[in-house]
Amino acid sequence: MAGQALPKTDLPRAVTAEMRALVVDWLVQVHEYLGLAGDTLYLAVHLLDSYLRVAPVRLRHLQLLGVACLFVACKVEESTRPEPASLCLLGAGSFSPAQLLRAERRLLRRLNFQLYYPGPLLCLGLLAALARSRPRVVLLATYFLELSVLEAEAAGWEPGRRAAAALALAQRVLPHEAGEAPEPGLYRYCSLPQLH
Numbered sequence: 001m002a003g004q005a006l007p008k009t010d011l012p013r014a015v016t017a018e019m020r021a022l023v024v025d026w027l028v029q030v031h032e033y034l035g036l037a038g039d040t041l042y043l044a045v046h047l048l049d050s051y052l053r054v055a056p057v058r059l060r061h062l063q064l065l066g067v068a069c070l071f072v073a074c075k076v077e078e079s080t081r082p083e084p085a086s087l088c089l090l091g092a093g094s095f096s097p098a099q100l101l102r103a104e105r106r107l108l109r110r111l112n113f114q115l116y117y118p119g120p121l122l123c124l125g126l127l128a129a130l131a132r133s134r135p136r137v138v139l140l141a142t143y144f145l146e147l148s149v150l151e152a153e154a155a156g157w158e159p160g161r162r163a164a165a166a167l168a169l170a171q172r173v174l175p176h177e178a179g180e181a182p183e184p185g186l187y188r189y190c191s192l193p194q195l196h
Helices: 017-034 038-054 059-077 084-090 097-110 120-130 135-148 152-156 159-173
Strands: none
Touching: 017 038, 017 059, 017 084, 017 152, 038 059, 038 097, 038 120, 038 135, 038 152, 059 084, 059 097, 084 097, 120 135, 120 159, 135 159
16 A cells, blocks of 8 residues: 555545545644644545545544544654643543544554555655755645645545646746756656646
């Protein structure tokens, strides 16, 4: 699963794309509030999407699953991680630290401890360096990538293709900033997912 798109299976019946977007939007806010690294967010959302495709989730446990994904992502990506009790407080006390730790174990078991994910942010950095993109273009592409986490459909895109689409869109929005550098040739524009 590393570096590949998730299978094009639907979300569980109990979880709509809108409900998933609400949880992901909340995760983005918690991520920003805690000042976590960008890769932590992308890994957390990847873990959430991966779990949703392999296990049933009750709607009332969706936020708990999201926090468990963020907790695991922090353990992988961050040098210091938030305590379970502080994450539970951010969840407005809707679950306990013990419930969070049980959810973490369930997540790890269902995903067979497959946690490596070279997220789109890493790919964006590499593609931007190849294209000699200016900082404003990279910043805008990063913003487009962050917007894409809200879309359930984006889980079906490979991280490199997602990064290339964000970079291509940023270059088109800021053509005067794109410079003279050649465009990345790894993907043709027609093969890139359409970010809306």
